[in-house]
Amino acid sequence: MAFWDYANPTRFLRFVQVVLPWLTGLCLLLFAVGLYMSFFVAPEDYQQGDTVRIMYIHVPAAWLCMMCYSVMTLSSIGTLVWKHPLADVSAKSAAPIGAAFTFMALVTGSLWGKPMWGTYWVWDARLTSVLVLFIMYLGLMTLWRTMEDPIKAGKAAAVLTLVGALNLPIIKFSVDWWNTLHQPASVMRFDGPTIHPDILWPLLVMAVAFTLMFFVLHLMAMRNEILRRRVRALRMRAASAAQPGPAGAAQPAE
């Protein structure tokens, strides 16, 4: 089963080596197409004018910050239940990327809100729950930083990640459950998207491009994390190794 094949870090690194160039190329291509479409193909909104173009990065970033947390949640289950050796590597390296996507979603939302709502920030359910997600990401990153032993840190962080996953449905349904300024979902709906194809297509292309970017960065960060653990293990061995060479000075003078 492929899932367990990649439990071997060395094998995983080889897999990354093969896959990464293709993913990166595809990601760049999609970004080129998506950015072109969002500026030149997509029409301006009859109400919002050109500001609607912020949507093509805002919405993918918002999706991705939730998907990234879902990846971390799955990885946490992997750490606690299946004891997969790469699970906490995956969770740890996803956190900064997730925090960055959340930051992007917050910033673009804020810059979109100013011309539309007249303020950079309101404390409504959607915005607040995403801000809470941002704090969760930062908290998890800090937890990993404060604990020296990666195995222990991984387990602690996995527990926290699972508890924090409660926030995901709150973010998703906040626009339906509470009355907010934020507009309700228009793409991810059970009865199909409600927006015009000229807007939908650039959005989908950008969303796929963002997703690929997440996987590229995530694989690279996981590779770094594996190397970091390797360095740690080797350093421990280096410390316990005897003094190399005939250290004459180390002999006590009788």
Next chain:
Amino acid sequence: MTGWAMALFQRDLRLSVRVGGSALVGVLFFLAVVTVIPFGVGPDLNLLARIGPAILWIGALLATLLGLDRLFQADRDDGTLDLMLMAGRPLELVVLIKCLAHWTATGLPLVVAAPVLGIFLNLDPVSMAAVTATLLVGTPALTLIGAIGASLTVSLRRGGLLLAVLVVPLAIPVLIFGVSSADAAIRDPVPFLTPFLILCALSLIAAVVGPIASATALRFASD
């Protein structure tokens, strides 16, 4: 600055930035406090704008207090403090430099984060700048006053809460003048400079009193 002082400053900065250090936890706590307040007082943006400077100041005070309990304790736990007492360097200066390093690692990030958090509280640019300026000159005073509490509670296992109780009364003047000068910048007729200069003076006084008091406390704590 002489060599030993630089070495101490660098060491403390490195320790708080590296794995196990607490450099950015304070900012995160600051962010958490500011996020929680609108849940308590309600999301009314006008109200938040009015009490925004106060929220930021209280957040900064709590974040500073929270990070202070390890200021001397970590060094006491592994015997470093004993060696520092014997090193032949003026202990008051040692304390001052440790406070400076601690402020650079934990207080300065609060100041940098303040304008961003101001957006959440609907502050206008003028009051944002005013709050940031007052925090810049005020938070060193909080760290220096807090150092007194940190040295008094250095030998206690759970000194954190006691530290906060001891320090908060001493920190009240800083809070008063910090918030009032930030407010003065928003409401026109009140001069900004008067409370601001008092705040600066408080920081300078704390830079003298704090190290002397906590050095004395540390000497008593060694036996």
Next chain:
Amino acid sequence: MFQNLSFTLSQGTALVVTGANGIGKSSLLRTLAGLVALAGGMIRYESGEDDRPAHEHAHYFGHQDSVKPALSVLENLEFWQSFTAPTAAAGFAGEPRKPMEALELLGIGHTAHLPAAYLSAGQKRRLSLSRLLVTARPIWLMDEPTSALDKNSEALLLSLMNGHLEAGGLIVTATHTELALTKIQTLHLEAAQPAEQALEEGFL
């Protein structure tokens, strides 16, 4: 804490403090180190610098290693080298060593750039000991210096201590084991009458 305690130590001599557990060997060393205030009496170091108290002429090598796990081994040592003020004394010819040299001498040179967190207990102990070599101070106060050290390191420690004595330094050490030092004076601590032991008894 102590009664009728008085001793004089001349250059190049080691004072070995013996006595039962809990008798106050460690407290005596901490008092000499200036970490415990004297209730009465005085400590004087005659050949030292006039403007510095006796304890600033001393290195204290106690039970705790004062090693920061987040710093590298070399960073740990270099900090103590620049932070501890060297002190001179008439007739003391000890020369400070370079940090790397001291680490090599103690057999942990290969760990210099590793975080100290990776060191074993014995290696941390040796790192702590290297502190005494990089700043010259005429008095070494050593509390159970051989604990957590293996046979080789113990022999090395003794040669370092003898070297310090030859250079005209003083050593005061509390120990349970026999130490093969060149010039030894022994101080044996004994329990006083229980009623006289504690200051608090005065309130009875």
Next chain:
Amino acid sequence: MDLGPHAGFILASYGLCLLTVLVLIAWVRLDKVAQEKALNDLADQGIKRARPEDGSTQVS
């Protein structure tokens, strides 16, 4: 291309996103360089992995 009265907001959001992505890429790159340097430093000291790099060995 005319982005209307709110061009500043649009460009700022795209710019800040680009900046964030660049920071992420820089973090990943620099981290890799740092870890590889640490591995090389250790290899110079003669501390290497026991298992060869081909990955043919199976972790039991």
